[in-house]
Amino acid sequence: MEDRKEWYLEYEIKINRPGLLGDISSLLGMLAINIKSINGVDDRKRGLLLLVKNEEQVGRLESILQTVETIKVTKIRESKLRDRLAVRHGRYIQRDHDDRKTFRFVRDDLGILVDFMAEHFKQEGHKLIGIRGMPRVGKTESIVAASVCANKKWIFLSSTMIKQTVRSSLIDDEYNVNNIFIMDGIVSAERANEQHWQLIREIMRLPAVKVVEHPDIFVQHSEYSLDDFDYIIELREDPSQEITYDMLQNNRMFQSGFGGFDY
Template sequence: MPYEWYLEYKIQKNRPGLLGDISSLLGMLAINIMTINGVDDSRRGLLMKCDSNDQVRRLESILNTMDNITITKLRIPKLRDRLAVRHGRYIQRDADDKKTFRFVRDELGLLVDFMAELYKQEGHKLIGIRGMPRVGKTESIVASSVCANKKWLFVSSTLLKQTIRSQLIADEYNEDNVFIIDGIVSTRRGSEQHLQLVREIMRLPATKVVEHPDVFVQNTEYTLDDFDYIIEIRNDPDEEITYRDFEEKQMFMNSQSLTGFEF
């Protein structure tokens, strides 16, 4: 049975023919290169396939004798490794909270690909998304659903017009669907019937995506520990994610007695 491996190395001293030498070495060891790409300015990543893990160990031993490169990763490929080779950059992960992943707006293609791969995994999955207004949260959720060939359902949303669902029809309780919940709309404007629907959906072995998870957990029985992934989207790496703009928007909606679309 073929084995897949991910190799990433840092180039200490670039020279003509370096990649050719490594490719030739892989060929002599009968290791096939599936995909190769730069993953930042000085690193290169390779997805490889071989018939025996001993081949990879011999490769590691030889590469460690080369002065021009340093092995940074050699392991069974993870989702982040596959996406790094595919997109030429690594997903940024919080150093303290390993389930938090950070993106900026110009990485939405990488984000959509990442979320689509999460959607394809079977069973319960709870994903939270943080970000300021108009940064691309809802659009990324929907685009990821399309990419993963999944049907998406807005349980609560403000994408076009404020939507608050209080019931689903029978075939919408499909474990293959992606359920989208706006944490602010649900907890600030949702009726008890709506919140009961949210609880039913949270018990389904399906993918649920909650925008504004911090507000959601403040006003429900759920906690951030219940989330499998937290995704943060910023316009730039230094942007602070706050809820002042959301609070002002909510006050305006309340003052105008906007009820949105509830059914």
Template sequence: MEKTEWYFEYEIHKNRPGLLGDVSSLIGMLGINIVTINGVDDRLRGMLLLCENNEQIRRLESILNTMDNITVTKLRQPSLRDRLAVRHGRYIQRDADDKKTFRFVRDELGLLVDFMAELFKKDGHKLIGIRGMPRVGKTESIVASSVCANKRWLFVSSTLIKQTIRSQLIEEEYSDNNIYIIDGIVSTMRANERHWQLLREIMQLPSTKVIEHPDVFVSQSEYTLDDFDYIIELRNSDEEEITYEVIDEMKGNSSGHFSMFDF
């Protein structure tokens, strides 16, 4: 019989010695395997469980509800957020109103890279936007996630090393296994129609596209934020506001070029 994974999380009211052992022993007595266990945030503990049938989970939940020192907060099929919470010991922050928006701070780059790598591993079309102020680590995180996912990354527009604006791809660059990286500011402010023809072509590919500065990108194109599957926000701190005031300064850049320090 094929085993099923479950995510079990509980809140600790009184962390007495031996509490974790009692919970783990109960799980073992019911014939359920513990795959991973970790503290999640401050007073939560999460586990990935492996069981043979749902009856085991129902019995576990029934017994746990009689325990005074803990409260079951989650007992469900694990989502990507659940798996990463156990792996990293913290939850990815998700916008309460816009469920496709996820928030990170620079101290959580490891969690961000892991999150994006898991998204990159999934086949098919995905459009991901990433917001953030200059030099916060947007492009580096995308590249690192591509490496973790064993995917090839391809800059369609960028300022990471030098200004890049592609107007065509060679045959081997068309691949479902590629991660196409697009800088929304460069594409909207410095690119010509040939570049945009290429972008429209890439958008039709069954692969992952990551667009930095998605708000600028949609403001000057036929695409909207509704077209994005995920929006990621990366800040230096929780209090930092993501603004685009620097764009007005760049419009007056007489050289006509941006550097990696602009974005």
């Protein structure tokens, strides 16, 4: 079978009549475009992953769909990770309009969040991901679950998942670039010594995936900046929850081992 590129088609349903999907499927068949996957995406939208031989097919498809009064094409492009996840989960990942590298999730989205991170964890080379969120919202658990999905070993450089962890050295096989290196910005900032920070610098130079919880605190106490991050993930209990560190500082959790909270 000849090579085909994967494209994403998304349309909004203006008039939901019986047989609409069948008509579009028939049109794709006449254009020799294969449907790889299909699902509802958000409210009154449908997303399709298509296998296309050439862009001429896409151009013809787009021209014909513009004349269909029952739908409105909202996206037609070579597929991206967000498109594939939207079709898989039936909803789109929320992206910050002002900061395009920031993605927003709520606790009910943990399945798509784990999938999102796992896809990035599978990629080779350096990648720095930050994750913001209040206590007990599921940050560390999501990172570990994504590592499992990506079939990668995870290494905590600093963490409070089970007990407070601050590493100042690794054994030889832990330096593997296929590992996922996890840091807690608060623990590293408030509990670590210079040996720990030297280890972080070594890991930052590795062509591997690094994930930093509380990246804002991390950059305040290091030579790194938010510009160094490839992605920032925000995880909330619900869309209205504010992510703030005032509560932590006012209760002096930095100085008291974080009060037993799991960050």
